[in-house]
Amino acid sequence: MIARMNTPIKEHPANPFEGEAPGILFGLPMPMARAMKLSGERIGEDRAQIRMGFQPDQANSRGDVHGGAIASLLDCALASACRSHDPTAFGVATIDLTLHYVSAGSGDLIATAHCERRGRSISFARGEVRSEDGTLVALATGTFKLMARSPAQA
Template identity: 40%
Template sequence: MTTPSTTRDAVSYFGLEIPFMEHIGLRPLLMDNDQCRTLLAMRPDLVNSRGDIHGGTLMSALDFTLSGAARAHDPQRLGVITVDMTTHFYEPARSDLTVVGRCTRRGKSLAFCEGEIVDAAGTVVAVARAVFKLVARPAA
């Protein structure tokens, strides 16, 4: 199991520094074999004109979290490239959110993932399915 860094200077996104995820405030919680879990706190600068968390923010959080599930079996060696992602929005997002991603099938070069965003009341506000290309990360 991989847990995030606790340093305040830069958040470790399961071995990666990702400025955009830091910008939206996504926090890594868990990466374990075929799953990944993150937390997105409700913030006034993330909302749309109705006061709901913007759909683009939700899609970014899903993309990262599902990609984490895609590489969870070997996070230090592998990176991923998003090939395709489909998102469905069920409810407005108006609270802190938990994003859960699962890898449902992984081959040599592709990983198929699905996930959901759940609000503070336990309501599923969005779901997504994605395909990622697995790529070797450059040696450090």
């Protein structure tokens, strides 16, 4: 049986990423996170959760959140889950990302992701996006390349 993705994530005793400045996502500088209003809510135990605050610039012609914004949110969440074992020591590059849009999303959206398998350099993850009321918006799977960051980057 597969556990539902929005199972609560057990956090580390002290969350060093709480209250991060805009543009920082789980310890890594990411200007896109500021532009997309992404905030890392939880990370640990092969899981990550990221919230995307709604902005009118993210809307499609119907006023719902654009699919491209949802894809970017899932990409960040799955990549974060893959580096959750040591968030500031690794950068991540997306090799493959597959999405399934289930319903329209509006308002703030929350992505929850789980790293299914982490090898020495390649990781596999799955995730989902839900609206604040719990409505399933999208599902994703992805393959990611882990890259050690140099001490100057960390």
